[in-house]
Amino acid sequence: MPLDILHTGMAGMRNRPMRVVLSALGIAIGIATMISVVGISASSKEELLRELDKLGTNMLVVTPGTDLLSQKEVPMAKDAAGRVARIDGVEQVGATGLLDHTVRRSEKIDDMITGGISVQSATEDLLTTLRGSMRSGTWLNAATGKYPSVVLGDVAAQRLGITEPGQRVYIDNEYFTVLGILDELPLTPEVARSALVGWEVGRTRLGFDGRPTTIYERSADDRVESVHGLIPRTVDPQTPHNVEVTDPSSGLQAKAAAEGAFSNLLLGLGGVALLVGGVGVANTMIISVLERRYEIGLRRSIGATRGQIRGQFVTESLLLSGLGGLVGILLGAAATGGYAISNGIPWVVPPWTIGGGFAATLVIGTLAGLYPAVRASHLSPTLALHAA
Numbered sequence: 001m002p003l004d005i006l007h008t009g010m011a012g013m014r015n016r017p018m019r020v021v022l023s024a025l026g027i028a029i030g031i032a033t034m035i036s037v038v039g040i041s042a043s044s045k046e047e048l049l050r051e052l053d054k055l056g057t058n059m060l061v062v063t064p065g066t067d068l069l070s071q072k073e074v075p076m077a078k079d080a081a082g083r084v085a086r087i088d089g090v091e092q093v094g095a096t097g098l099l100d101h102t103v104r105r106s107e108k109i110d111d112m113i114t115g116g117i118s119v120q121s122a123t124e125d126l127l128t129t130l131r132g133s134m135r136s137g138t139w140l141n142a143a144t145g146k147y148p149s150v151v152l153g154d155v156a157a158q159r160l161g162i163t164e165p166g167q168r169v170y171i172d173n174e175y176f177t178v179l180g181i182l183d184e185l186p187l188t189p190e191v192a193r194s195a196l197v198g199w200e201v202g203r204t205r206l207g208f209d210g211r212p213t214t215i216y217e218r219s220a221d222d223r224v225e226s227v228h229g230l231i232p233r234t235v236d237p238q239t240p241h242n243v244e245v246t247d248p249s250s251g252l253q254a255k256a257a258a259e260g261a262f263s264n265l266l267l268g269l270g271g272v273a274l275l276v277g278g279v280g281v282a283n284t285m286i287i288s289v290l291e292r293r294y295e296i297g298l299r300r301s302i303g304a305t306r307g308q309i310r311g312q313f314v315t316e317s318l319l320l321s322g323l324g325g326l327v328g329i330l331l332g333a334a335a336t337g338g339y340a341i342s343n344g345i346p347w348v349v350p351p352w353t354i355g356g357g358f359a360a361t362l363v364i365g366t367l368a369g370l371y372p373a374v375r376a377s378h379l380s381p382t383l384a385l386h387a388a
Contacts, residue, residue, distance in 0.1 A: 027324025027364070028331060031357045035332020039349040040339050047345040051186060057249040058224050059129070059187065062215035062231055065242040074242040078210045080235045081123065087230050089223030094126030095212035096191070099202060103150075103195040104170045105160055115159040119171055120194045120213075121202030122151075129216045130188055137165030137180020145198025148205065150176040153192035157181045169195065172206055187248040188216070310374060317369025318362060325361030329354055 062084065064073045077083070081095040099119045102111050126132075127139045138144075140151055150169060152162055157178075160169060168175045176197065185192045202208035215235075219227040228247075232240035333349050340347035 024320055024324035024327060027321050027361055028328035031325050031328025031361060032331035032335065034357050034360075035329055035349065035353050036335040036339075038353045039332060039336030039347075042348040042350050043336060043340045043345050046348045050346070057247070058221050059216060059218050059248060060224070060228055060231065061188075061246045061248055062217065062235060063244045063246070064213065065244045067239075067242060074236070074239070075211045076213070076215070076235060076243070078212075081212050081215050083234050084215055084217050084231060087219075087227055087234055089219045089227050090217050091220060092125060092129040092218040093123075093215065094129035094217075095123045095215045096126065096194070096196070097121040097199070097202060097208050097211060098213040099197075099206050099208055101172045101206060103156070103160065107170050107173070109170075115156075116193060117156045117159055118190070118194050119206070120191075120196055121199045121206070121208050122196040123199050126191075126196075126216065127182075129218055130185055130191065131218075132185050132191075133183045135181045135183045137178070139180060140196065140198050144179055146200045146204075147198075148174055148176045148201060149179045149198070151180050151182060151196045152178060153182050153194050153196070154184050155189070155192040156195055159193075171195065171197070174205065190214070314366060314369040318365040321361045321365025321368065322358075325358045328361075329357060332357075 062076075062080070064076050066072065067074050081093050084090060085093040097120060099121060101119045102114045103117050103119050104111065104113070122140060124140060124142065124145065127134075135154060137151070140149070148171075150171070152160065152169075157163070162169065162178055162181065165178050165180050167178050169178060170176075176195075182192065197206065199208075199210075203210055217227070217231075224247075228245055231245050232243040235243045333354075336349055337347050
């Protein structure tokens, strides 16, 4: 009996191929929208989480605070980085010191044209603390840090038009040789926009007073909170409120959370599209009942029960919705894959979206087919054949 009902439902669809395609298209668009929205959001979120995992969430940034009375920035002590390094749980420490200079390609460029690039002295441990890498060239070391050499952040290099090590830039009436160019540093955009010179050359040639303006530290994952609380009292025991401590990874964590929240909104829009598709299926089924009154009357006259008539049209509605659902899942997965490949991010389609989306099509198919099926089952055989 179920096979007979399935065969009858499929026969009804085969006789009207264009109507089947157009009706299933509405369901397909709704499901494809839902799958692609969730898939693209999940792919982007996965990329963010991978980036967070690579960069780590155990880095804190220490900067000078503002005095409550004078409203002026309070400089940190020269040995502030060393104090932070002695805190229990701290594993790595790097520091930078902002210099009052600009960097240009040559002396012929006006020194007022800064390009938003800052010049900073950097400690040798900065790169490992940031978990950064070199796009090209080498990082500062004990030897090169004593001479007029510089490492450029990726943004700084782009703005200066520097493409490879060995080229020169102009800082404080002197040419500095570019040792290398950094890869992207998502957690520290201020470093990406900087020209970094050695700590020693900053002091001997560029007037650096040796006071760090930013300290970066890495601690054990389970000690981040405790270290966060200890840093201000360690850097400035007398006025700890003059020390600012921030977590640069919080921005990426918030962005990852926002990806999920934004996807819920778009998922709702996909649900509306799916509902519209369901209305289209219901409309198709109602028209189908009106057009097939003769068929219904004939089946009833040769012994088909009302339940069998209802089963036929509900099955046809389910098949119609199921077809649209399968096509929608394929389209949504393909759209997600295309987006992921074009942006170089992981291709993620949560299994629950496929199962939930297909289940939603079956529910909508059942609901869309109920009224037409009940209406068809209540047609009088005599009147149906007479009307035909």
